[in-house]
Amino acid sequence: MTDPTTPAPAGGPPTDTSSGTASKGATGEVLLRASHLVAGYIPGVNILDDCSIEVGRGELVGIIGPNGAGKSTLLKALFGQVEIRSGSVELDGEEITGMRANRLVAQGVGFVPQSNNVFPSLTIEENLKMGVYLKPAMFRDRFSFIADLFPTLGDRRAQRAGSLSGGERQMVAMARALMMNPSVLLLDEPSAGLSPVRQDETFLRTRMINKAGVSIVMVEQNARRCLQICDRGYVLDQGRDAHTGTGRELQADPKVIALYLGTLAEDVEESAAAHTG
Ligand SMILES: Nc1ncnc2c1ncn2[C@@H]1O[C@H](COP(=O)(O)OP(=O)(O)O)[C@@H](O)[C@H]1O
Numbered sequence: 001m002t003d004p005t006t007p008a009p010a011g012g013p014p015t016d017t018s019s020g021t022a023s024k025g026a027t028g029e030v031l032l033r034a035s036h037l038v039a040g041y042i043p044g045v046n047i048l049d050d051c052s053i054e055v056g057r058g059e060l061v062g063i064i065g066p067n068g069a070g071k072s073t074l075l076k077a078l079f080g081q082v083e084i085r086s087g088s089v090e091l092d093g094e095e096i097t098g099m100r101a102n103r104l105v106a107q108g109v110g111f112v113p114q115s116n117n118v119f120p121s122l123t124i125e126e127n128l129k130m131g132v133y134l135k136p137a138m139f140r141d142r143f144s145f146i147a148d149l150f151p152t153l154g155d156r157r158a159q160r161a162g163s164l165s166g167g168e169r170q171m172v173a174m175a176r177a178l179m180m181n182p183s184v185l186l187l188d189e190p191s192a193g194l195s196p197v198r199q200d201e202t203f204l205r206t207r208m209i210n211k212a213g214v215s216i217v218m219v220e221q222n223a224r225r226c227l228q229i230c231d232r233g234y235v236l237d238q239g240r241d242a243h244t245g246t247g248r249e250l251q252a253d254p255k256v257i258a259l260y261l262g263t264l265a266e267d268v269e270e271s272a273a274a275h276t277g
């Protein structure tokens, strides 16, 4: 067993982390499958419109796409927070379409929403206890796993979450979702609003969580970084999965860059310029 606090294996050279093929994870086995989802908030308005994704066991899947494409709505639909009008969601071969959040958590789905994802007046430890309210007996074991993964959280367990920085809060939110030992973790823009250093840390942690055996669906506005660390990605556009491929394939796809990742080309140029200049 490798030490989960050692960042090196999970960090690695970012370009080497995406697999070379579009297979579904190491085993080729599909863990989570959303098929032809149609979902929305207001009657008659479909935000997701025939959206399908697959997540292999052990896979880190990135979801990118323009603002308003429906990325958050997709995660909320997977987590039973938006009405699914047609289509289906399967976890490990079992249908979980429209199941409520507490049942999904018990089934092994963890969700970290984009904002308001910690209880600011509670301590770190109390926040993590909320993560296992369904099974309080799990706290001890899971807390030691979390403290290995996020040593700062273990050290500062008595500190109120409201006094933490944005990056630390994001760690608490991820840790809380990991308390129930999920098989798949849904992350909505974990790097949003963080400084570049904290963003790097968040991507590193995400990769480490994935290496520890948790399949991940990560929605990201930082498309370049997302595609660098994910095994496979999906580009969402107007509520539909418009493109898929390995992280590397999508990064190199001129159509994807031109149509959906206008800022990607700039990001790449910027980072190239930063390296040479
Ligand atoms: N609670 C809501 N009620 C009604 N419409 C919503 C709600 N949340 C999001 N939407 C609409 O759904 C569309 C997709 O939003 P969202 O899934 O948040 O996109 P993304 O995360 O890709 O930026 C947007 O047009 C947005 O206005």
Ligand SMILES: [Mg+2]
Pocket (backbone or CB within 6 Å): 071, 072, 073, 114
């Ligand atoms: Mg969003």
